[in-house]
Amino acid sequence: MNHDTDDTATDRHPSGLHIAIHEKRFADTPVIGGIDFHAESGDFVALVGPSGAGKSTLLSLVAGLDNDYDGEITWDGAPLSAPGHSPARLGMMFQEPRLMPWLTALDNVRLVESGRVASEPGFTSRAAELLDEVGLSQAHDVFPNHLSGGMQRRVALARAFTVEPRLLLMDEPFVSLDMPTGNRLRQSLLALCERHRPLVLFVTHDLREALALADRILFMGDTPARVLLDYRVDIERGRHLESAAVAEAQQVLLARHPDLLSGILDRAALDDNNKPNGEDNR
Amino acid sequence: MKSRWLIRAASMVGLVVLWQIVAWIADSDVLPTPWAVCLSLIAHTLSGDLPYHLSITLARVAVSFFLAMAIGTAIGIIMGRYRQLDLVFDGALVLGLNIPALVTIILCYLWFGLNDVAAIVAVAVNKIPVVVVMVREGARAVDPKLLAVAQAYRVPRMVTLRQVFLPQLYPYLMGAARSGLSLIWKIVLVVELLGRSNGVGFQLHLFYQFFDITSILAYTLAFAGVVLLIESLVMRPLEERLSRWRT
Numbered sequence: 001m002n003h004d005t006d007d008t009a010t011d012r013h014p015s016g017l018h019i020a021i022h023e024k025r026f027a028d029t030p031v032i033g034g035i036d037f038h039a040e041s042g043d044f045v046a047l048v049g050p051s052g053a054g055k056s057t058l059l060s061l062v063a064g065l066d067n068d069y070d071g072e073i074t075w076d077g078a079p080l081s082a083p084g085h086s087p088a089r090l091g092m093m094f095q096e097p098r099l100m101p102w103l104t105a106l107d108n109v110r111l112v113e114s115g116r117v118a119s120e121p122g123f124t125s126r127a128a129e130l131l132d133e134v135g136l137s138q139a140h141d142v143f144p145n146h147l148s149g150g151m152q153r154r155v156a157l158a159r160a161f162t163v164e165p166r167l168l169l170m171d172e173p174f175v176s177l178d179m180p181t182g183n184r185l186r187q188s189l190l191a192l193c194e195r196h197r198p199l200v201l202f203v204t205h206d207l208r209e210a211l212a213l214a215d216r217i218l219f220m221g222d223t224p225a226r227v228l229l230d231y232r233v234d235i236e237r238g239r240h241l242e243s244a245a246v247a248e249a250q251q252v253l254l255a256r257h258p259d260l261l262s263g264i265l266d267r268a269a270l271d272d273n274n275k276p277n278g279e280d281n282r
Numbered sequence: 283m284k285s286r287w288l289i290r291a292a293s294m295v296g297l298v299v300l301w302q303i304v305a306w307i308a309d310s311d312v313l314p315t316p317w318a319v320c321l322s323l324i325a326h327t328l329s330g331d332l333p334y335h336l337s338i339t340l341a342r343v344a345v346s347f348f349l350a351m352a353i354g355t356a357i358g359i360i361m362g363r364y365r366q367l368d369l370v371f372d373g374a375l376v377l378g379l380n381i382p383a384l385v386t387i388i389l390c391y392l393w394f395g396l397n398d399v400a401a402i403v404a405v406a407v408n409k410i411p412v413v414v415v416m417v418r419e420g421a422r423a424v425d426p427k428l429l430a431v432a433q434a435y436r437v438p439r440m441v442t443l444r445q446v447f448l449p450q451l452y453p454y455l456m457g458a459a460r461s462g463l464s465l466i467w468k469i470v471l472v473v474e475l476l477g478r479s480n481g482v483g484f485q486l487h488l489f490y491q492f493f494d495i496t497s498i499l500a501y502t503l504a505f506a507g508v509v510l511l512i513e514s515l516v517m518r519p520l521e522e523r524l525s526r527w528r529t
Contacts, residue, residue, distance in 0.1 A: 112435035143527040
C-alpha cells in the first residue's frame with residue numbers, strides 16, 4: 001500500500017478518499033488548519049489527538065454533516081457530498097450509540113437501508129443477518145431501552161455495516177465501555193472489516209486502541225488542528241489492546257515524541273524521523 | 283388494568299348518586315333527577331333528532347380538528363426549526379392565541395356567510411395557534427444528534443420525517459390533540475348556536491328558549507358519553523401504542 005501523503009494532486013489518486021481542507025472555522029475561530037491526506041480503499045486509519053484537536057469535526061465534514069468549510073473532500077475523484085452524486089456507501093458510528101428509541105433493534109438497522117430499498121428493486125436486507133453476526137440474534141425485536149450499553153453499540157455496529165460501507169467513519173465508538181465489552185466489540189469490528197474491507201477513519205484519543213486496530217495513525221494537534229505525524233503501524237494482525245507488541249510500539253513512539261498525545265510535536269524530532277514519504281518508523 | 287376500570291366506573295356512579303341526592307333535596311323543576319334525564323335521552327334518541335344533530339356536530343368537530351391539527355403541526359414545525367420564520371410569525375401567533383373565539387366566529391359568519399365553511403374555518407382558526415405553540419416547543423426539542431444519524435446515512439427525507447423526526451414530536455402532538463379536542467367541542471357548540479340550523483349547539487339553544495332543562499341535560503349527557511368514548515377508544519390506545527417503547 002502506498003501512503004505518499006505529501007501528494008496533493010487529486011487526479012493522481014483516482015481511487016479512495018482524498019481530504020484537502022484549507023480551513024474550517026466555527027464562528028471566527030479556526031479549528032482546522034491545513035489537513036491534506038489520502039487513504040486507499042481498505043485502509044484502517046486512526047485519527048489520534050487530544051480532545052479539541054478537531055478530530056470529530058473532521059469526521060463530520062467527511063460525513064457531509066457540515067459543508068461549511070474551505071477545502072475539498074473527494075471519493076474516487078468525485079466530491080463526497082456533491083448533490084446528485086451518489087455518495088460512497090457510508091457507515092458511521094458516533095460516541096453514543098444514537099439509536100432511535102422508538103424503533104426495535106432490527107428496525108433501527110433497517111432504517112439506514114431505506115434509501116436502497118426504495119432505489120434498488122430486489123434489494124434484500126442484510127439487517128437481520130448482521131444483528132445475528134454481532135451476537136444479537138435474540139434481540140431483534142427489543143427496544144434500545146431494554147438493551148445494555150454494550151448491546152446498543154452492537155446494534156450501532158450492525159447498522160454501520162448493513163449499508164455495506166465502502167467508507168466507515170467511527171467517532172470514538174467504544175468510549176466509556178468496560179474493558180472486556182470494549183474488546184469484544186473491537187474484535188467484532190475487525191472481523192467485519194476483514195470481510196467488507198471498507199476504508200475506516202477511526203477517531204480515538206487512546207493510543208493503544210489506535211495501535212491495536214489501525215494500519216496507519218494520523219496524530220492531530222495544534223490550534224488550528226493539523227496532522228502532526230503520519231505513522232504507519234507495523235505490527236502483525238491479530239493484535240489486541242494488551243498485546244506486548246502494542247505496548248512496545250507505544251513505548252517507542254512516546255519515547256521519540258514525548259508530547260505527541262498532548263498535540264505538541266518536537267520540530268527537531270519531526271525533521272529527524274519524518275522521512276519524505278511520511279513513514280517515520282522504518 | 284381491571285381495578286383501574288373499576289375505579290373509573292365507581293367515580294361515575296358516585297357522581298350520579300350525588301346528583302340524585304341534590305335533585306332530591308332541591309325538589310325543583312330547574313334540576314331534574316338523573317332518571318328523568320335518562321328517560322328524556324331515550325325519547326330523543328328514539329325520535330331520531332339526537333342521533334341526527336349529534337352526528338352533524340361530530341362531523342364538524344372531526345373536520346375542523348383534523349384541519350387545525352394538520353395546519354398547526356406544519357406551521358409549528360416550521361417555526362420550531364427556522365429561527366427567522368419564528369420571529370416573523372411570532373406576533374401573529376400571540377395575536378391568534380388571544381383573539382376571543384366569539385370575535386373569529388362572528389367575523390367568519392360575516393365574511394363567508396352563514397354556512398358550514400364559515401363554521402369550520404372559525405373553529406379551526408381558534409384552534410390552530412394552540413397547536414402551533416405546542417408543536418413548536420416539540421420541534422425545538424428535537425435531538426440534532428439523531429437527525430445527524432439520518433443525514434450521515436443519507437436516509438431519504440420522507441423516511442427521516444416519519445421515523446426520526448415525528449416520533450420525537452408524538453408527546454407534543456398527543457398533548458395538542460387532547461387539549462385541541464376539548465377546545466373544539468366547546469367552540470363548535472357556540473358556532474352552531476350562533477349561525478347554524480342544526481347540530482347540538484342549535485338544539486341546546488332551542489331548549490334554552492323553551493326552558494327545557496331536562497332535554498339540555500340529556501343532550502349534554504349524550505355529548506359527554508361520546509367524549510369519554512373517544513378518549514378511551516382512540517386517544518388512550520393511541521398514546522399507549524406510541525409510547526410502547528418507553529416501558
